Amino acid sequence: MEISIHNLKKYYGEKLVLDIEELKIKRGRITGLIGPNGSGKSTLLNIISGLDREFLGTVKYDGKLLDKNIYKKMTLVFQKPYLFRRKVYENIEYPLKVRGVNRDERRERVKNIMERLEIEGLKDKKGHLLSGGESQKVSLARALVFNPELLLLDEPTSNIDPESVKVMEREILRFNEETNGTVIIVTHNMEQSERLCHDIIHLER
Numbered sequence: 783m784e785i786s787i788h789n790l791k792k793y794y795g796e797k798l799v800l801d802i803e804e805l806k807i808k809r810g811r812i813t814g815l816i817g818p819n820g821s822g823k824s825t826l827l828n829i830i831s832g833l834d835r836e837f838l839g840t841v842k843y844d845g846k847l848l849d850k851n852i853y854k855k856m857t858l859v860f861q862k863p864y865l866f867r868r869k870v871y872e873n874i875e876y877p878l879k880v881r882g883v884n885r886d887e888r889r890e891r892v893k894n895i896m897e898r899l900e901i902e903g904l905k906d907k908k909g910h911l912l913s914g915g916e917s918q919k920v921s922l923a924r925a926l927v928f929n930p931e932l933l934l935l936d937e938p939t940s941n942i943d944p945e946s947v948k949v950m951e952r953e954i955l956r957f958n959e960e961t962n963g964t965v966i967i968v969t970h971n972m973e974q975s976e977r978l979c980h981d982i983i984h985l986e987r
């Protein structure tokens with residue numbers, strides 16, 4: 783999915799936190815969003831994801847304004863993910879259920895993504911009882927499982943041990959290569975952006 787932003791302004795009260803005249807995020811690429819604390823990275827992801835609709839200007843997805851259909855094709859992974867008080871398996875299955883995927887295929891796809899992210903051991907744990915890092919891994923699995931056209935990641939590996947970072951980065955790259963899905967990732971880690979990103983956007987103030 784290609785994103786084009788035109789004359790975007792976002793205010794919190796009197797304070798202007800985003801001011802972007804023109805920005806295109808290309809389809810099928812991994813774009814890094816970097817910049818200091820408070821520069822508006824999460825705010826921009828929230829706007830692109832459709833979570834925050836209080837802004838001036840336009841955001842288009844393959845040339846169209848946000849609608850229900852587009853909304854279903856994308857997902858945002860939060861830095862502090864929210865998981866249901868149900869088993870990890872059910873958390874990951876959920877996006878497939880709401881998209882009407884049948885039971886057998888759901889089982890196959892959930893199993894496959896848990897293997898890829900090496901989290902089979904968490905299958906029966908309750909989502910709300912996971913550690914910060916475990917939640918981030920499960921949350922990435924829940925996003926990847928339905929092959930979104932647009933994957934928005936807000937510091938997805940901030941609580942993750944080095945071995946698991948490798949696994950997550952491998953799966954983000956694999957997702958992009960195999961499905962040609964567009965990825966936008968907020969990261970403070972320069973090495974990570976070099977490992978993953980085709981394009982980089984710097985947000986200043």
Ligand SMILES: Nc1ncnc2c1ncn2[C@@H]1O[C@H](COP(=O)(O)OP(=O)(O)OP(=O)(O)O)[C@@H](O)[C@H]1O
Nearest residue numbers: 794795799817818819820821822823824825826985
């Ligand atoms: N709900 C809110 N109400 C008022 N101000 C807000 C709100 N959310 C964010 N802000 C302000 O908007 C600015 C941008 O915040 P945002 O979280 O987008 O920055 P960020 O670049 O993601 O920062 P970080 O690197 O620390 O995660 C900050 O000055 C922040 O204080």
